[in-house]
Amino acid sequence: MRVGILGTGAMGRYYAKLFASLNPVMVGRQGGSYVLSQGQTRTIITPRFLPWEKAHPSMFDLVILVVKWPAMPIVQTFLQKADSHLLVISLMNGMGQEEALIPPLSPEQLMVGTTTDAISLFNDEETGLPQVRVMAVGRCVVPLIPHPLVPFWQQQLQELGLSDSWKFLSHAALHQERWVKLIQNSIINPLTALANVTNGELPQIPLWTLSQPLLQEARDVAQALGVALPSDLASRVLQLCQKTASNTSSMLQDTKRHRMTEIDAINGYIIHKAHTRGLQAPTHEALTYLIHAIESS
Numbered sequence: 001m002r003v004g005i006l007g008t009g010a011m012g013r014y015y016a017k018l019f020a021s022l023n024p025v026m027v028g029r030q031g032g033s034y035v036l037s038q039g040q041t042r043t044i045i046t047p048r049f050l051p052w053e054k055a056h057p058s059m060f061d062l063v064i065l066v067v068k069w070p071a072m073p074i075v076q077t078f079l080q081k082a083d084s085h086l087l088v089i090s091l092m093n094g095m096g097q098e099e100a101l102i103p104p105l106s107p108e109q110l111m112v113g114t115t116t117d118a119i120s121l122f123n124d125e126e127t128g129l130p131q132v133r134v135m136a137v138g139r140c141v142v143p144l145i146p147h148p149l150v151p152f153w154q155q156q157l158q159e160l161g162l163s164d165s166w167k168f169l170s171h172a173a174l175h176q177e178r179w180v181k182l183i184q185n186s187i188i189n190p191l192t193a194l195a196n197v198t199n200g201e202l203p204q205i206p207l208w209t210l211s212q213p214l215l216q217e218a219r220d221v222a223q224a225l226g227v228a229l230p231s232d233l234a235s236r237v238l239q240l241c242q243k244t245a246s247n248t249s250s251m252l253q254d255t256k257r258h259r260m261t262e263i264d265a266i267n268g269y270i271i272h273k274a275h276t277r278g279l280q281a282p283t284h285e286a287l288t289y290l291i292h293a294i295e296s297s
Contacts, residue, residue, distance in 0.1 A: 001022065001061050001062060001149070001152055001153070001156060002059060002060045002061045002062070003019060003022045003023075003024040003025070003060065003061070003062050003063070003064070004024060004025050004026075004027055004055070004059065004060035004062070004063040004064070005019075005024050005025070005026045005027065005047075005063070005064050005066065006027050006028065006063050006064070006065045006066065006067055006075060006078070007026075007027075007028050007065065007066040007067035007068070007071070008026050008027075008028030008029060008030050008031065008049070009028075009066065009067070009068065009121060010119040010120055010121035010132050010133075010250075011066040011091070011115075011117070011119050012026055012028065012066045012067075013026070013034055013036065013045070013047075013119075013121075013130075013132045014036065014117065014119045014132055014134065015064055015066065016045065016047040017036045017043070017045050017047075017132075018160075018162075019160070020045070020047070021160065022156065023048065024047065024048070024064075025047070025048045025049065025050055025055070025059065025060070026047050026048065026049045026050075027049075027050050027051075027052060027055040027063075027078075028049075028051070028052065028067070029051065029052070031047075031049025031050075031051075032046070032049070032129075032130075033045065033046040033129055034124075034129050034130040034131065034132055035124045035126075035127055035129050035130070035131040035132070036131075036132045036134070037124075037131055037132065037133045037134065038133075038134040039134075044127070044129070052074055052078060055078070056081060057078065057079060057081050057082035057083070057086050058081070058082075058083065060086065061085070061086070061087065061149060062086070062087045062088075062089065062149055062153060063086065063087075063088050063089070064089050064091065065088055065089065065090040065091065065092060065097075066091050066092065067092065068092070068093070068250070068254070068260075068262055069092065069093070069094055069262040069264065069265040070259070070260040070262075072100055075101070076100065076101065076104065079101065079104045079105060080104045082104060082105065082109075084106065084109065085149075086105075086109060087109060087111070087147050087149045087150070087153070088101070088105060088109055088110050088111065089111045089113060089142055089153075090110065090111065090112045090113065091113055091114065091115045091140060092265075093185060093250065093262050093265065093266065094182065094185070094262050094264075094265025094266045094269060095178060095179075095182050095265060095266075095269045096265055096269055097110070097112045098110065098112060108145060108146065108147055109147065111142045111143050111145055111147075111150075112142075112143065112178070113140055113141050113142030113143065113174065113178075114140070114141050114174075114177055114178050114181045115138060115139070115140040115141075116136070116138025116139055116181070117134075117136070117137060117138045117139075117140070118134075118135040118136035118138065118244045118247045119132060119133070119134055119135065120132075120133050120135055120247060120248055120253065121133075121253065135244055135246060135247040136243060136244050136247065137165070138165075139164075139165045139166070139167060140165065140166045140167070141166075141167045141168075141169055141174055141177050142166070142167070142168055142169075142174070143168070143169060143170070143171050143174045144168040144169065144170065150168075154168070175227060176227060176228060176229065179222050179227050179229060180229065180230065180233065180236070182218075182266060182269065182270070183214075183215060183218045183219075183222075183229075183233065183237070183270075184236070184237050184240055185266050186214060186218060186266050186267045186270055186284065187210075187211045187214045187215065187237055188202065188237065188240065188241060188249055189249045189250065189251035189252070189261075189262075189263075189266060190251060190263060190266075190267060190287040190288075190290070190291050191207050191208070191210060191211070191287070192248070192249040192251065192252045193249065193251040193252040193254075193255045193261070193291060193294070194207065194287070194290060194291070194294075195207050196252065196256075197252075198245065198246055198247060198248055199240070199241045199244045199245055199246075199247045199248075199249060200241060200242060200244070200245025200246060200247075201245075202241050203238055203241050203242075210283060210287075211234075211237060212234075213282075213283040214283050214284060214287070215233060215234055215237065217270070217274070217279075217280075217281040217282070217283055217284055218270050218281070218284070219233070220274075220279055221270055221273050221274045221277065221279055221281065224273075224274075224277040224279060225273060225277065250262070251263065251266075251291070255291075255294050255295070260295055261291055261295060263287075263288050263291040263292065264288070267281075267284040267285075267287055267288045267291075268288055270284050271284050271285055271288065
């Protein structure tokens with residue numbers, strides 16, 4: 001199976017190592033060697049790499065999409081050339097991938113899932129290379145769709161010993177999982193970015209009090225859309241902060257590097273869905289405004 005990884009950030013580099021035995025090709029803006037750090041283990045990785053302009057969908061049977069949302073126009077252009085045999089697994093943050101990628105893809109080609117892997121990108125002081133640090137290993141959840149390559153991908157996962165960490169669910173069950181992660185991200189990401197704190201520090205500061213209205217507004221929107229959320233979601237958000245205590249959220253990493261964030265695909269998505277149902281999400285709107293102000297500065 002010819003595997004491509006679209007995106008050369010922390011997640012893309014982590015999956016290049018995870019699936020190294022499949023000899024994947026990373027497609028994006030920046031290739032080269034990097035250090036992957038997991039616990040006490042440090043490994044220098046140099047995956048195959050192609051810039052966007054030299055890659056073509058016909059080179060791959062399956063691609064794993066892990067770009068950040070500001071790169072979506074590049075992905076859309078790239079996938080315009082895809083034929084009906086390509087299988088795309090999106091593990092991007094936020095929601096709205098189906099609206100962005102169908103077309104050019106058909107619904108039968110796109111598996112939009114979610115991951116709880118926590119990966120961060122640093123500069124490695126010892127080598128001067130980028131360092132991809134695995135902060136927490138979670139699981140990937142994807143929909144079970146009738147694409148002919150799905151059984152082959154499941155077999156590859158089994159051979160790599162990843163069957164337990166990659167789960168295939170029905171669309172309905174996965175939709176709930178995606179909303180849970182969306183709400184977790186809509187609280188943790190912008191608040192850590194505004195306060196410049198790690199995930200573990202967030203519940204200890206006054207800004208954490210905003211987690212309650214953020215959760216309630218999102219819960220109201222989900223209910224209006226017919227999405228049943230777990231009753232213990234508030235404790236799950238807190239537990240996630242504690243489980244990934246040393247992690248710097250992706251949104252905080254983006255603001256520190258003066259890059260565009262994914263706020264519009266996270267809090268912005270909740271705001272959009274709220275308005276379609278005649279609801280308001282003022283706390284989400286306030287955070288989105290503040291993050292955009294940081295981006296513009």
